[in-house]
Amino acid sequence: MNKFDMHTHHYRCGHAKGTIEDYIKAALDSGLQVIGISDHSPYFAEKMDHPYPHITMAASGFDEYIQEIEELKKKYKGRIDVLAGVESDYFPKAASTYKHEFAKYELDYLIGSVHFVEDRNIFDKNRWEGMTEEEMLRVKNKYYYLIQQSARSGMFDILGHIDALKGYFPYISELYTPEIEQTLKVIAETETAIEVNTSGKMKYCGGWYPSAGILEMACHYGVPVTFGSDSHVPERVGDEWEEVRQVLKETGFKEWRYYKERKPVIQPL
Template structure:
């Protein structure tokens, strides 16, 4: 079992070494650190970058040295991967491409977190809005997700139905949305992940949901896996969940393409 999506203190997670020790205790063979990074200079994402520290473009070399230090220690028993989770907006493709080429991570996750400047994980952004407006947000999310895949900038498309975490948006995606994404993935090097970031929370959301996953299987789309852990205590429980989930489903599980090239 390898976990290709986890966070550290280089964005909004716990100290790097503690996350490694938690992965070792969980019996993982490897863990990939994919701290958040936003390179957009527009006002809203730039403010989020400042407030939450999503600035791995400024700190990736320091984190890389820390990873190398841990890799060289004899008491570190698992593989540690040097990745990134990039916020994606089509308007930022040039800046994202330049940064990824410069930083040369082992692999890169791409994520759509916002539509029309609003984070799709924040319910208060959407309460009281009309059905027409909420449906347009869902359309915008999947437009951006397909653009992310077609850009070929990323090895992994993270939590591909993220808006299912948000009650006002949950259940509004259609088979047509899922089919469109599955077709794009089938034609791309990018793979989606089975993401357990909310699987053990009250809402029990696994990304992608059952209907979406079935369509991905119809297109023979392979998947990778990520716990989306931010704290040490999350790593083991989510790894156990993912292992059981994969056993229940007939899925082709692969490493992120960057690690296979």
């Protein structure tokens, strides 16, 4: 069984530390056999080359990003499997533009994440101020509808942190919506994987994305799972991998996976 981490970032996105090679070295130190490089994709639909320098890399830097991964794949061949990935926002109106750009490259996998609802970042600590529960629930329902759309788009192999709304607002998890169950049904139908993302511990909510209850529901519907630390510093590569493996086994999952050349590599738990 290979130990893997599919979700890592580096300095190009503007809010992570370290080079790609730093994360590969950290993966080796952590005993990983597979490391996925998945920095935030540029805003391909924007006219400016680098409109948000502290959120994503510049469009003009994407070729260099892919080239660097390919060089490091060769350098570390036989020691660790380095995979070329991207974490991409899902914007319905810009989906065709992103598809066109990603098609130019031989990527191993794509993570699709929803970071914006109603044009506002889900990690904006002030977005919930003054909102009624009804308004909060509207945002939550839109969030899950966007995740459903991202799964149906066929663009992604993995869906990132599917309950990240709770990151800086844990109370949102207490508001029930049937859209969560519907979303997991859609994800199962499309055979897209969800990640167990251990970066929630770095935010107010603590713990992982998604919650134990969502994981149990995902298992019931046969949703595939993978692992991602979502590390923004090399020291977090592979963070809590063994703990996640044990919880998935206890939940009822029999396997998890990583992706290579856009195909799942199934690993027993």
